[in-house]
Amino acid sequence: MTKATSELSPRYVVMGFLYIYPMHGYDLHKHLEANLHEVWRISQSQTYNILKYLKKEGLVTATLQQIEKRPDRELLTLTDSGKIEFEAWLFAPTPSSSRAIRVEFITRLFFASNLSEHLCSHLIQEQANALRIHLEGLYARLNTIPRDQIFNRMGLELRIEQLKSVLSWVENAMEYFVEGIT
Amino acid sequence: MTKATSELSPRYVVMGFLYIYPMHGYDLHKHLEANLHEVWRISQSQTYNILKYLKKEGLVTATLQQIEKRPDRELLTLTDSGKIEFEAWLFAPTPSSSRAIRVEFITRLFFASNLSEHLCSHLIQEQANALRIHLEGLYARLNTIPRDQIFNRMGLELRIEQLKSVLSWVENAMEYFVEGIT
DNA sequence: TGGATATACTCACTCAGTGAGTATATCCAA
DNA sequence: TTGGATATACTCACTGAGTGAGTATATCCA
Numbered sequence: 523m524t525k526a527t528s529e530l531s532p533r534y535v536v537m538g539f540l541y542i543y544p545m546h547g548y549d550l551h552k553h554l555e556a557n558l559h560e561v562w563r564i565s566q567s568q569t570y571n572i573l574k575y576l577k578k579e580g581l582v583t584a585t586l587q588q589i590e591k592r593p594d595r596e597l598l599t600l601t602d603s604g605k606i607e608f609e610a611w612l613f614a615p616t617p618s619s620s621r622a623i624r625v626e627f628i629t630r631l632f633f634a635s636n637l638s639e640h641l642c643s644h645l646i647q648e649q650a651n652a653l654r655i656h657l658e659g660l661y662a663r664l665n666t667i668p669r670d671q672i673f674n675r676m677g678l679e680l681r682i683e684q685l686k687s688v689l690s691w692v693e694n695a696m697e698y699f700v701e702g703i704t
Numbered sequence: 705m706t707k708a709t710s711e712l713s714p715r716y717v718v719m720g721f722l723y724i725y726p727m728h729g730y731d732l733h734k735h736l737e738a739n740l741h742e743v744w745r746i747s748q749s750q751t752y753n754i755l756k757y758l759k760k761e762g763l764v765t766a767t768l769q770q771i772e773k774r775p776d777r778e779l780l781t782l783t784d785s786g787k788i789e790f791e792a793w794l795f796a797p798t799p800s801s802s803r804a805i806r807v808e809f810i811t812r813l814f815f816a817s818n819l820s821e822h823l824c825s826h827l828i829q830e831q832a833n834a835l836r837i838h839l840e841g842l843y844a845r846l847n848t849i850p851r852d853q854i855f856n857r858m859g860l861e862l863r864i865e866q867l868k869s870v871l872s873w874v875e876n877a878m879e880y881f882v883e884g885i886t
Numbered sequence: 887t888g889g890a891t892a893t894a895c896t897c898a899c900t901c902a903g904t905g906a907g908t909a910t911a912t913c914c915a916a
Numbered sequence: 917t918t919g920g921a922t923a924t925a926c927t928c929a930c931t932g933a934g935t936g937a938g939t940a941t942a943t944c945c946a
Contacts, residue, residue: 528903528932548894560849560859568934570895575932594895594940620802624862632855667742672880673814677742680806680873687869691862698854710901710934730925750903752926757901776909776926 529617536572537608538633540600547573561628615648618656620684646695653689711799718754719790720815722782729755743810797831800838802866821881828877835871
């Protein structure tokens with residue numbers, strides 16, 4: 523799928539919930555609200571929009587449930603190719619932008635925590651490494667921007683500051699999982 | 705204009721360049737690339753898209769220049785209402801999200817630096833205050849999220865960390881303007 | 887018994903953003 | 917001198933994120 527999906531697509535959260543078990547669009551949206559409302563703000567209709575194109579792409583199938591007199595009601599299931607796509611996303615490091623870490627990486631941890639704590643710790647390590655490498659690149663780029671390009675320098679320097687604070691958060695993220703012990 | 709323009713609309717940078725003086729869409733895009741490529745990444749066609757709806761909204765007017773045999777070529781001018789909208793945006797604090805500060809606030813400083821250094825310092829103060837107030841709100845909200853909502857807490861705590869580092873950057877931003885003295 | 891709330895989904899829309907394409911003018915190097 | 921790169925200037929058709937209002941039925945409970 524050499525599809526140029528925009529960085530930070532909401533498709534994977536949706537797929538993630540269906541990865542756990544099949545459900546209705548309605549429930550899916552409720553789960554989103556309950557578990558990740560500080561991370562994603564996806565309206566109900568937007569949830570249905572996403573499901574629509576996932577169906578079109580064959581990542582999700584809908585089976586109609588006919589319950590006497592009630593209309594529609596589709597039970598949504600992640601297809602095999604849907605599962606593959608989701609797993610690929612889950613295991614690959616999130617692009618190194620502050621926002622992507624806050625939204626996508628936390629979402630990956632959310633789904634990974636359903637699988638194993640060890641996986642979480644692994645994802646955290648990998649993400650921290652990716653961030654360190656990316657930061658190196660940004661420092662190098664900063665050196666190529668002439669002194670008088672004040673606002674380009676501002677943009678890049680602020681970006682670097684943000685990423686530094688994101689990195690240190692990621693490095694300590696394992697604390698969330700051992701917290702219960704305290 | 706109770707228009708619900710999405711937070712972080714690219715319309716104001718475009719208006720900002722036309723605020724300085726009228727030019728072609730082509731030049732406008734070149735200026736963007738030259739001065740703010742670390743801040744905004746707006747493609748040429750996207751620049752024209754923006755100009756299109758600004759024209760439709762009466763914020764920009766286009767006067768056709770007929771130069772013997774060459775086609776099209778529109779000189780774009782900011783209208784009075786365009787100027788008013790731009791100034792309103794320039795003087796009002798940017799919404800307190802990390803990305804908005806990195807993109808919109810730096811853009812505001814860019815245009816403000818064309819007007820006066822005193823204005824820059826004023827905008828920086830105001831923005832820092834707005835950020836402090838916003839952070840208070842986030843801390844309060846964090847206290848309302850139960851301990852077991854791990855991922856919602858993660859999202860909010862990371863957001864707070866990012867905003868803290870953004871705030872300290874803003875507080876020191878005046879350094880960019882006195883730099884030449886060193 | 888009727889009004890609030892929960893379940894479940896649709897539609898029409900705007901706005902951000904991309905990629906490829908069109909057309910002419912100018913410069914400069916073999 | 918000519919033809920190929922580069923600069924000028926703009927258009928079009930598209931995808932994808934996101935919103936707001938609307939539809940329809942079922943259930944609860946006061």
